Amino acid sequence: MMKKSFLILLLSVMIIFTLAGEKGKISIEGSTTVLPIAQIAAEEYMMANPAVDITVRGGGSGVGIASLMEGSCDIADASRSMKDNEIKNAINKGINPVAHVVAMDGIAVAVHPSNKMTGLTVEQIKAIFTGRISNWSKVGGLDKKIVVISRDSASGTYEAFGNLALNGDRVRADALLSASNRAVITTIETTPGAIGYVGLGYLTKKVKAIEVDGVECTKENVLSGEYPLSRPLFMYTNGKPAGQVKAFIDFVKSAEGQALVEDVGYVGLK
């Protein structure tokens, strides 16, 4: 008797949960660069549509894409486009990843505020980061050792920087690798000879952003494509989005969504 009623209870709970699920659940996972955008967009979207429940997680571009393949998230945030073998894996698993550009990001090159340098060319940046130049005097600065600070080799920002500034060459082995954009900023702040790069949204007043090829890292220059170290940020869905997922992606791309993108420090598309 007890068992039967328990079973009925369990079943009804399950039914309620499935119904609730159909009411609108979106799970987003992936790049920590895109995370602030996904978070604020999700909050605003849920405020306007209380029936929808959105969960947002970081973890990294690779993790998000892997979850999309496993079917454990609806939207994968990525600060890079999917790699060939990831696309191959996805297709093998019957997943058809579709990319949506949701914002632009500029990678700012920053130095310690005491550094007199105002700008470097992409060529010079490449020479510094790959190890051909190790002293500020070689690029017109003081006679001081250059301390190169990079993101971890697995981060999307590293990869974007590697493609945009280094043409795929290796970062010098003695570069300090930091686990987050904030750690890069902290290290630059406290190291007079430092040079590093962060997403535009992470720049603070305590470090000095320098011009690249004579172009300042500003939102206008990133959007116009004039700033050399610019990149798109993506949200990936499985196939063309439908239903709630489509509504959410449309919201992120809308004027309102793009205003939020600006709020968190990235560059909106419009």
Added chain:
Amino acid sequence: MIKSQYMKFKKDDVIRIIFTIFAFSSLLFLLGIIIILFKEGLPVFDVVRLFEFIGGKSWYPTHEPASFGILPLIMGSVWVAIGAMIICVPIGIGTALYLHEIAGYRQRMILKPIVEILAGIPSIVYGFFGMVIMAPFLQKLLNLPVGLSLFTASVILGIMAVPTVSSIAEDALNYVPKSFREASFALGANRWQTLVRVVIPAAGSGISTSIILGMSRIVGETMTVLMVAGGAAIIPHSIFQPVRPMTATIAAEMGEAVMGGAHYHALFAIGLILFLITLVFNIIAEFISRRYRLKLGLGR
């Protein structure tokens, strides 16, 4: 009457089974971890040979073509551990000796909890302290290019391991039977002679155990080294160069590694190597402490 006895037996039985399950659950977890480490770590050797993996000098896991040489990472861990040991062994053992031999009751009541609080501070707080305060301070003081280095990491990890070493070493000193000391005094030895010739040798293996467990804590520490070691995958030539220990590599890169890719498997393989290292440390510690108990005739 018979029924109630039967019930009681049953209840005892149930409890016994429950506790048996609890006791063996650790074994189950350990087995699970070992299986996962091997299953996810070994596939990397389809891409790179074991010798190239352990002996390779460049770690560029995401580059095309990737190189998976973890020698700089191993050396990073080894050097940080050696540096930290130089700091934590004298301080830890010294603390234990002071607490045991010299400190009065009241001093001990104050000092012991303080050392234990040191053990309770989360490692991220140590890391933050090292990154924001100690690294800039050392950088200015010694006029270095950068403060995040092997040296900074060693100092912070050394401080972190002091409580582990001192509390186990102190226990070991406490285990030395009173009769040993009394016999020594009776033979006319003074306090110093008793300490150096009798108490420390008698507690010797316990003290060695404390050092080995401290070392295993240092090698396994992740968050702190991630924040203060600098993270450059090079074999250091100076103590003021940045290093990238194995644990920091796994923590920093696992989130972004492509699941099922060579990089992902390489990180698991590093985890496997770390696991084997700490396993060896623990076996040595266990072996020494067992021998020590037998030597003192305290049973097993």
